[in-house]
Amino acid sequence: MSSLSPEVALSRIYPELRLLLCTVIRNGRVGLDSSNCLRITDLKSGCTSLMPGPSCDRFKIHIPYAGETLKWDIIFNARDPALPPDFIFGEDADFLPEPSELTHLVSWDAGKPECLLLLVKEMLQQYHQYQCQRLRDSSRLLFEYDSLLEDPNYGRSMEIYAGRKNSWTGEFSARFLLKLPVDFSNIPIYLLKDTSLDPGEDVALLSVSFEDAEATQVFPKLYLSPGIEHALGGPSALHIPAFPSGGCLIDYVPQVCQLLTNKVQYVIQGYHKRREYIAAFLSHFGMGVVEYDAVGFTKLTLLLMWKDFCVLVHVVELCSVPVVDLPLYFPRDQPTLTFQSVYHFTSSGQLYSQVQKSYPYSPRWDGNEMAKRAKVYFKGFIPQFQDGAFANGKL
Amino acid sequence: MAASISGYTFSSVCYHSANSNSDHEGFLLGEVRQEETLSISDSHIGSSEFLSVIEVHNHEPCAKLFSFYDYAGNINEEDLNRILKDRRKNVIGWYRFRRNTEQQMSFREQVIHKQLTHILGIPDLVFLLFSFISTANSSTHALEYVLFRPNRKFNQRISLSIPNLGNTSQQEYKVSSVPNTSNNYASVIKEHGAEFFDKDGVMKDIRAIFQVYSALQERVQAVCGEVDQSERVREKIQEEVNKLKDEIALRKRNAAEEERTLQEETNAPVTLPDDSALHDPSQSTLTGAVLSSSPLSEPSLERPVNSSSPQLYNTTLPPDSPNAILLPRPQAVGSPGHPSPGLGLGNGDGSSSDSLNRQATGQEDQEDDDDGDSSEYENLVSEQLQPSSGTEAVSLGRPATLWPDGDAHSPPGS
Numbered sequence: 001m002s003s004l005s006p007e008v009a010l011s012r013i014y015p016e017l018r019l020l021l022c023t024v025i026r027n028g029r030v031g032l033d034s035s036n037c038l039r040i041t042d043l044k045s046g047c048t049s050l051m052p053g054p055s056c057d058r059f060k061i062h063i064p065y066a067g068e069t070l071k072w073d074i075i076f077n078a079r080d081p082a083l084p085p086d087f088i089f090g091e092d093a094d095f096l097p098e099p100s101e102l103t104h105l106v107s108w109d110a111g112k113p114e115c116l117l118l119l120v121k122e123m124l125q126q127y128h129q130y131q132c133q134r135l136r137d138s139s140r141l142l143f144e145y146d147s148l149l150e151d152p153n154y155g156r157s158m159e160i161y162a163g164r165k166n167s168w169t170g171e172f173s174a175r176f177l178l179k180l181p182v183d184f185s186n187i188p189i190y191l192l193k194d195t196s197l198d199p200g201e202d203v204a205l206l207s208v209s210f211e212d213a214e215a216t217q218v219f220p221k222l223y224l225s226p227g228i229e230h231a232l233g234g235p236s237a238l239h240i241p242a243f244p245s246g247g248c249l250i251d252y253v254p255q256v257c258q259l260l261t262n263k264v265q266y267v268i269q270g271y272h273k274r275r276e277y278i279a280a281f282l283s284h285f286g287m288g289v290v291e292y293d294a295v296g297f298t299k300l301t302l303l304l305m306w307k308d309f310c311v312l313v314h315v316v317e318l319c320s321v322p323v324v325d326l327p328l329y330f331p332r333d334q335p336t337l338t339f340q341s342v343y344h345f346t347s348s349g350q351l352y353s354q355v356q357k358s359y360p361y362s363p364r365w366d367g368n369e370m371a372k373r374a375k376v377y378f379k380g381f382i383p384q385f386q387d388g389a390f391a392n393g394k395l
Numbered sequence: 396m397a398a399s400i401s402g403y404t405f406s407s408v409c410y411h412s413a414n415s416n417s418d419h420e421g422f423l424l425g426e427v428r429q430e431e432t433l434s435i436s437d438s439h440i441g442s443s444e445f446l447s448v449i450e451v452h453n454h455e456p457c458a459k460l461f462s463f464y465d466y467a468g469n470i471n472e473e474d475l476n477r478i479l480k481d482r483r484k485n486v487i488g489w490y491r492f493r494r495n496t497e498q499q500m501s502f503r504e505q506v507i508h509k510q511l512t513h514i515l516g517i518p519d520l521v522f523l524l525f526s527f528i529s530t531a532n533s534s535t536h537a538l539e540y541v542l543f544r545p546n547r548k549f550n551q552r553i554s555l556s557i558p559n560l561g562n563t564s565q566q567e568y569k570v571s572s573v574p575n576t577s578n579n580y581a582s583v584i585k586e587h588g589a590e591f592f593d594k595d596g597v598m599k600d601i602r603a604i605f606q607v608y609s610a611l612q613e614r615v616q617a618v619c620g621e622v623d624q625s626e627r628v629r630e631k632i633q634e635e636v637n638k639l640k641d642e643i644a645l646r647k648r649n650a651a652e653e654e655r656t657l658q659e660e661t662n663a664p665v666t667l668p669d670d671s672a673l674h675d676p677s678q679s680t681l682t683g684a685v686l687s688s689s690p691l692s693e694p695s696l697e698r699p700v701n702s703s704s705p706q707l708y709n710t711t712l713p714p715d716s717p718n719a720i721l722l723p724r725p726q727a728v729g730s731p732g733h734p735s736p737g738l739g740l741g742n743g744d745g746s747s748s749d750s751l752n753r754q755a756t757g758q759e760d761q762e763d764d765d766d767g768d769s770s771e772y773e774n775l776v777s778e779q780l781q782p783s784s785g786t787e788a789v790s791l792g793r794p795a796t797l798w799p800d801g802d803a804h805s806p807p808g809s
Contacts (some may be wrong), residue, residue: 080460088502
């Protein structure tokens, strides 16, 4: 079952159905995991082989839901493209939505491009209700669901997938997928854009899998959208705690939410702190500033002169190296100062330099204080650096 | 539950469907009958099973999709009646034809089925799904069909059989039980039927054949009776022959005994047989066999067999006197010297020492096998021809009843 590119898929669809499919393929984001559009595969035709031209009018649609992928068959009839489609719900043979509640089916309008997408969304809502009903096989899991439902922060953004109850062992499993109500809007734009992937919507999803009905085997996992993941420092930037034994979701989910919120705040604060730091250095060193990172405020280069001896000072890696390993821990982590001579070279042809990581520093100082202290340190260290450059470097 | 559809109905549905350039649907007409199967096992406990059989006789195709329901699947009963007309009572299910889809009821089909069940009042309404699957290059096409029983748990599937679709050379050609509702057929039969059918509606030829069959059955039954009677007569005669044989053997042994005794008394140099041979029942049996002149593989005794034996036999045994048979020999039944008729004599416990001893010595008494041996019969006849001996031989009969065990033994060959 290979996935076709949208263009190829559309080219094979019967022309009068293309408008409906176009909306689904290009704009079809449903459910909590809307990072990817809906996919269609297995395009087939309901016409005889004598029908000329593209005549595919039935296909499989892949819908992400609660960490699973639902594969539904959608059946049109090319001879009557105005008629609404029929559905086969794959493995969920017991799922039978109430037709009267599917307004976009009752009032099907093939001329409306988003009609099919809206119908799919309505069916998905009923599917969610169907899955929630199936939680009744386990009182424990039903309790989890009901308790989350009461909380408006989580109740409205929840998807549940209940597995089949094993008639032999009585085992029953379920997965909860929750969208965490964390505000990512203040994350600096540059952090979110610095990714090769289409960032999509900034979202954090918490998946909690219950492998048994008594909640003795619970496996949580946090999914971050690519932009957020990059902004926080990579996939391993955030480690969520294990689900406590005997715990419940209504306690655990807010805990994870708070942890993520703290991390985001830390990143935001770090950005502002760096900006303040750079601004203070600009203020104190004025024309001595050669260049600085005006977007992320992660680097600053100064050209200082002491007794006719010029030296470049690079204040770099206000975020740790490499960026992807750690979050932005400034001002907690001390910036690195690299002194570089403009005259002397090393034997390898590089400018003679020295890196200083320990100098008077406190994360509690504000930017102004840091700039002052840095200035004092420069005055004391540059003579030593000069001596070292003359001794070890060559002109 | 089982289901069957006649070949012509099935092909008609396929024809309509295959010629449709889209999905196609219609109704199945037929009847449901109950079959009772009574099975009897070795435990003689009979059990009956009831089987519902759905028979599809005809179908009513719909002209187009959504012809009797709306977008939400709500059925319009007026449209339904317009399609079915007066055939509504014959509806047993409905069908759908879809190309290149899963063999599973769809959302709308389930909705419609529930309503049809309720509207038509058929609790066990069935649904027949045809799927036409084609490969990508259209080189292979497969028509698959599944009969669903959606109102049962797990959407039960029923096997649908098509009578005579198969190798009819290996199996019997089945006549369809579909009732013929054609008016034309009925009128033709009515007009020309008298030439072929009798007043009861049965074909005349069939009745004639049945009469022949009955006559043959009667003859066979009669022959069976005759065979039975002749077999009984034969059995009776065989029994008499066996008795006579026993009698002869006994008399011969008695004659030999007497002769020996006489010789001993007269102190005549007589070549007597070995004692072990005399006391060995198998040897005495062999002696009897020699006297009866059946061809033996190994004559173990050197006693001369002469034609005077029958005379001795005759003179020593008084006619028709049980006392003469019961010679004063203090020997128990089954002892080696116990005069044996030669074959199969029991030891009172059902065992036969003769047969055992015969096997032990490695010699077979062919008297057992020579039941109808002509030489034995000739001896008997020669004895009987002698005036006194023949009569006495016949009259002396029934030695078997005189044996202490009371059993009448017959040679194994009889």
